[in-house]
Amino acid sequence: MGAQPEITQRDLRNRSKEIMDAVQRGQSFTVTRDGYRVGELIPLRRKRRFVSRDEFAAMSRSAPDISLDAFRADQDATADHEVDDPYAR
Template identity: 75%
Template sequence: MSVQPEITQRDLRNRSREIMDAIQGGQSFTVTRDGHPIGQLVPLRRRRRFVSREEFAAMSRTAPGIDLQTFRADQETTADTAPDDPYAR
């Protein structure tokens, strides 16, 4: 994770268009006043984009492995295996 660049309140006022364009491009900023952080400017989440099969495969190669036995044991301990009776009170 990268560190957000700091901008002063004056920079925000004087360079607002440039800063807003950077935010629209995905950049985040920490706004300071008198050398103290007072807020953050962050881009809004965008709609999820399509991920190609090749890109998904590349991301999956670096994902941590899953131990199947541990996964199934976790499911057994958390899943309710008895069906609910809608007429039981």
């Protein structure tokens, strides 16, 4: 990941729409005041979109079938079968 561009407090004030549009597109900035770094403007993570029950059902219909026996075999192959006593010293 490359370095974030630095912008001055004045640039932020004078070009706020342009800068905020860039942040919305995923760009990050380091904000400076009098030559010192004072903060960062970073995009928020996108919130997960709600998937309706009907949409989930439609996607599920085209999903491949899962073999329950193969699933259990995969779990058994990766699970730690040793029983640890959490109170053992």
